[in-house]
Amino acid sequence: MAGIWEYRGLIRKIAVTDLKIRYKNSVLGILWSLLQPLMTFIVLLIVFTGLMINRSIENYPLYLLLGIIGWGFFDKATGFSLGSIVNKPQLVKKIYFPREVLVVSACLTALMMSLIEFAVFGLFMLIAGVMPTWMIVVFPAILLIEFTLALGVSLAIASLNVVLRDIQWIWPVVMQAGFFLTPILYSMDILKGIPFAWVLQYNPMGSILEAMRHVLIGRPAPLLFDLGYAALVAAAMLAIGWLIFVRLEPRFGEEV
Amino acid sequence: MFPRKATEKDPGRSAKPAVVVRNLTKEFVIPHERKTTLFENIRGVFQPSVYEKFVVLNDVSFTVDRGDSLGIVGFNGSGKSTLLKLIANILRPTAGSIEVNGRITPFLELGVGFQNDLTARENIEVYSTMMGLGDGEIKKNMDSVLEFAGLTQFRDTKLKNFSSGMQVRLAFATAIQRRPEILLVDEVLAVGDMDFQKKCLDVFKQFREQGVTMLFVSHDLSSVRKFCNKTLLLRRGGVYAFGETNQIVDRYIYSAKPREPPAPAGNGAEKAGSPARAPAANPGTARPAAGQLPEEQRKVAITALEFIDKHGAASSNFVTGDPMTIRVRYEVRQVIDALDFSITIYNEAGVYCYATDTQAKNYTVDRTAGKRALDLVIGRIPMLDGVYYITVAAAPPSGDAYDWHEKEYSFVVQKETPDSGLFEIDCRWALPGPGNGHGR
Numbered sequence: 108m109a110g111i112w113e114y115r116g117l118i119r120k121i122a123v124t125d126l127k128i129r130y131k132n133s134v135l136g137i138l139w140s141l142l143q144p145l146m147t148f149i150v151l152l153i154v155f156t157g158l159m160i161n162r163s164i165e166n167y168p169l170y171l172l173l174g175i176i177g178w179g180f181f182d183k184a185t186g187f188s189l190g191s192i193v194n195k196p197q198l199v200k201k202i203y204f205p206r207e208v209l210v211v212s213a214c215l216t217a218l219m220m221s222l223i224e225f226a227v228f229g230l231f232m233l234i235a236g237v238m239p240t241w242m243i244v245v246f247p248a249i250l251l252i253e254f255t256l257a258l259g260v261s262l263a264i265a266s267l268n269v270v271l272r273d274i275q276w277i278w279p280v281v282m283q284a285g286f287f288l289t290p291i292l293y294s295m296d297i298l299k300g301i302p303f304a305w306v307l308q309y310n311p312m313g314s315i316l317e318a319m320r321h322v323l324i325g326r327p328a329p330l331l332f333d334l335g336y337a338a339l340v341a342a343a344m345l346a347i348g349w350l351i352f353v354r355l356e357p358r359f360g361e362e363v
Numbered sequence: 364m365f366p367r368k369a370t371e372k373d374p375g376r377s378a379k380p381a382v383v384v385r386n387l388t389k390e391f392v393i394p395h396e397r398k399t400t401l402f403e404n405i406r407g408v409f410q411p412s413v414y415e416k417f418v419v420l421n422d423v424s425f426t427v428d429r430g431d432s433l434g435i436v437g438f439n440g441s442g443k444s445t446l447l448k449l450i451a452n453i454l455r456p457t458a459g460s461i462e463v464n465g466r467i468t469p470f471l472e473l474g475v476g477f478q479n480d481l482t483a484r485e486n487i488e489v490y491s492t493m494m495g496l497g498d499g500e501i502k503k504n505m506d507s508v509l510e511f512a513g514l515t516q517f518r519d520t521k522l523k524n525f526s527s528g529m530q531v532r533l534a535f536a537t538a539i540q541r542r543p544e545i546l547l548v549d550e551v552l553a554v555g556d557m558d559f560q561k562k563c564l565d566v567f568k569q570f571r572e573q574g575v576t577m578l579f580v581s582h583d584l585s586s587v588r589k590f591c592n593k594t595l596l597l598r599r600g601g602v603y604a605f606g607e608t609n610q611i612v613d614r615y616i617y618s619a620k621p622r623e624p625p626a627p628a629g630n631g632a633e634k635a636g637s638p639a640r641a642p643a644a645n646p647g648t649a650r651p652a653a654g655q656l657p658e659e660q661r662k663v664a665i666t667a668l669e670f671i672d673k674h675g676a677a678s679s680n681f682v683t684g685d686p687m688t689i690r691v692r693y694e695v696r697q698v699i700d701a702l703d704f705s706i707t708i709y710n711e712a713g714v715y716c717y718a719t720d721t722q723a724k725n726y727t728v729d730r731t732a733g734k735r736a737l738d739l740v741i742g743r744i745p746m747l748d749g750v751y752y753i754t755v756a757a758a759p760p761s762g763d764a765y766d767w768h769e770k771e772y773s774f775v776v777q778k779e780t781p782d783s784g785l786f787e788i789d790c791r792w793a794l795p796g797p798g799n800g801h802g803r
Contacts, residue, residue: 120492124478124485131480201472202493203452273401357455360448361391 114208121208122215125187129216140220141227144179148172155292164294169228169235169324174291176224177316180250181257182282183217188261189278192269196363206356207349210265214258218250232323242322245330249318252337256311259344266355269362289313311340379464381545381576382427382450387459389420389445419445421600422459427593429465432577434591434608436584439713441597443580447471447547450578465576468494468543474534479523483514483533486522490537504540512536532559539566545576564590582711585748585777588612662699663757663765666734667692668772683747683778683787689739691755693766695732699759702730706739707754709770710785716751722760745786747778 111118130136152168164170191213192199192206199206232239268274289312298304307313314333321328394414420442427433435443448454450461451469476493477486487508491501509515512532514525522530548567567590571577581587587594587608594611596604604611671688672678681687691704705720719739721728729735751774756767780787 116497117492120489124481124489127485128478128480195476197472198476198493200448200453201475202469203467204493271401271404277401360453360455 110205111207111211114204117204118208118212118215121212122219125212125216126219137220137223141224144172144175144224145227148175151175151292163296165326166235166237166324169231169237170294170320170326171292172228172231173320173323174289174316176221176228177253177319178286178289178291178312179224180217180221180253181260181312182286183220184214184254184257185261185264185278185282187213187217188257188265189268189275190265191261192265192359193272193275193363199359199363206359207262207352210261210352211258213265214254214261217257218254228323237324239323240325242325245322245334246319249315249322249334249337252334252341253312253315255345256315256337256341259341259346259348262345262348262352266352266359269359270355285312290316311337311344380426380428381431381463381465382578383462384426384446384450385424385460385462387420387423387446387449387461388418388457389442389449389454390457391417391419393417419600420449420597423597423600423602424459425595425602425605427576427578429576430574431593432571432579432591434587434594435578435580435597436582436587436594437597437603442600443597444471444549446597447549447578447580451547463545465544466495467545467547468538469547469549470538471547471549473531473538477522477530477534480521482519482521483509483525484518486533487537490534491540494538494541496541500541508536508540511539528559535559535563535566542570542573543575545578546570547578549580550582583748584612584711584750584775661766662697663693663695663702663730665691665693665755665757665766665768668753668755668768670772670774671738679774681744681774681776683745683776683780684743687741687744687774689741689753691737691739692734693737693757694734695730698732699730699765701760702728702765703758703760704728704737705756705758707756709752709754710746711750711752716746716785744776746776747780747782747784747787748776749785750775 126137130139133139135142148168148171152171155171156167188210191209195209198209229239264274264278288307289310290307295308295313295317298307314337317326317328318330318333318337320326321330321333392414393416423442423446435446437443445454447469448471449456450463451467451471453469453471474490476489478489481489484505487505488501491504491508492498496504506515509518512529512535514529514533514536517525517529522533525533546567564586567577567579571590577591579587579591591608593606594604594608595602596611669677669690669692670679670681671690672681673686689706691706693704695702703720703722705718707718708716710716721737728737752770753772753774754767754769755772756764758764758767778787
């Protein structure tokens with residue numbers, strides 16, 4: 108993994124190129140990366156404000172939007188990574204470089220897109236009159252933890268997808284379930300009393316979103332606990348993902 | 364196009380050979396029914412899969428010294444490309460080891476990672492980064508790369524608007540901007556037009572003079588001869604011969620009969636450096652294995668095939684444009700009603716080049732009992748460089764052949780003209796005028 112640092116130039120190049128190509132032939136170009144989460148946000152906002160599920164949540168629009176963007180990063184990173192090996196057979200079969208480069212680049216593409224979204228979120232905060240506090244300095248650390256978690260999962264699914272192509276169909280379903288099992292639309296409080304709902308508090312994405320909301324919009328949360336727990340899970344996931352990847356990597360040249 | 368890490372901390376430029384391959388074996392597992400989905404895998408638990416192991420390379424060992432250019436030749440399926448991919452670290456060995464001392468630049472395919480939606484300039488940037496160049500270096504080289512490719516005015520044109528020739532030029536120009544340490548070339552020269560091929564060869568020659576180590580997979584024996592000081596001949600995944608190019612090409616390729624030597628299953632007999640089988644002394648007289656019937660039951664048996672040159676001597680080396688006679692020796696053992704002979708010519712790539720038979724030429728074959736001979740007289744050889752294989756058959760006008768020898772014999776043609784391609788066309792350049800054009 109340390110050898111990857113040598114290839115940072117390539118990682119950056121592939122990530123930037125993928126970003127360019129992704130929206131190359133659409134009229135609105137990279138704006139789509141912003142419009143998509145915003146549109147999801149508007150739809151969910153209308154539906155859920157109407158349903159009045161969230162009376163207890165202060166600043167619900169910001170709460171919801173931050174949840175969508177925060178989750179969106181994880182969703183995009185794993186989604187892009189899923190095909191990062193199998194969709195580049197030309198590279199994998201004809202040239203050598205550590206294959207991790209492709210997965211790291213995919214996560215980086217997702218990060219770049221999400222950073223723009225977070226910047227737009229900043230605008231929304233200002234519009235809503237919520238001023239960030241000094242706590243914002245913790246934000247990059249949270250993002251780093253999320254990146255690590257996403258990279259760990261990505262390494263696992265990207266390499267498994269080479270030998271088991273089913274993963275590419277299963278993963279979107281997993282992500283869909285994840286969207287509803289993570290406190291994006293709701294807060295954990297409303298789940299009190301529902302049997303087995305306590306399991307959901309072990310969802311590291313829940314801790315990550317909770318921490319983001321704490322440092323950006325001041326929602327009360329046990330920050331240190333959330334960060335510690337999420338970091339621990341992320342590190343473990345990275346180790347597991349990397350082990351799976353290294354195990355399967357020698358087969359890439361033949362199976363892609 | 365990536366620097367593959369040297370196996371040692373200090374590559375020790377001067378002393379260590381560039382590539383050392385030791386007892387390399389590569390097997391591909393080919394399932395009869397490939398399981399790539401989860402469902403198939405679950406079903407497979409109850410229904411164990413049937414698969415075959417296909418040994419592509421078997422116990423291959425050789426060493427490439429710094430500055431050598433090694434030609435890797437062999438039939439289709441002899442493992443040449445697999446060997447390059449293993450050295451490039453794209454595939455991993457099943458057994459054995461590969462030691463590489465230096466930065467490898469593989470030219471397994473030109474334009475790897477080229478994206479249609481990016482401009483020429485952007486593609487150069489991406490491709491160069493893949494070859495391990497830094498941003499500064501890429502910027503510095505940009506103009507000269509575009510110039511070499513002859514695409515300076517198209518720098519901001521998207522790749523999809525380029526012709527395939529332009530794309531190849533762009534790819535090549537990008538790929539060669541930095542002098543490699545160890546270059547792996549897999550028949551890249553087979554693409555592009557004549558001009559481009561010449562340009563490639565010039566660049567490779569220059570690299571060779573600069574002491575770049577090169578491994579060069581090719582079907583084109585004449586470029587291997589021109590270009591490589593050492594040659595590795597692979598047969599059935601083993602090293603059949605390895606050594607000085609001229610020696611290998613002459614002894615093993617030009618004079619050996621093209622049949623694969625009969626090797627025992629799972630053979631490990633063909634060890635490095637010790638060509639296990641002496642080639643047949645005379646290509647034209649090699650006794651083939653049985654065709655269909657056992658030797659003694661055949662009514663007609665083909666006993667030999669000879670190639671006779673313009674001096675009337677048996678030979679296997681010919682020059683384009685020279686006359687040639689193919690002499691078939693056969694024995695008629697039983698009285699038969701009719702007998703025809705056919706001769707088919709294939710090139711090295713197995714392409715069916717030409718076929719003729721005695722019936723088509725209205726020639727009546729001597730079918731009286733005894734030892735006989737028959738000549739196919741060729742006025743001038745139209746083929747340019749290459750090795751050609753002959754299939755000869757003796758048959759009645761209809762029904763099963765009495766005897767046939769499938770690609771048992773071979774001869775080599777070398778050209779003496781600067782023309783290139785498959786065959787020579789009788790042509791000249793001229794000013795348009797009366798008496799020149801065939802039409803008006």
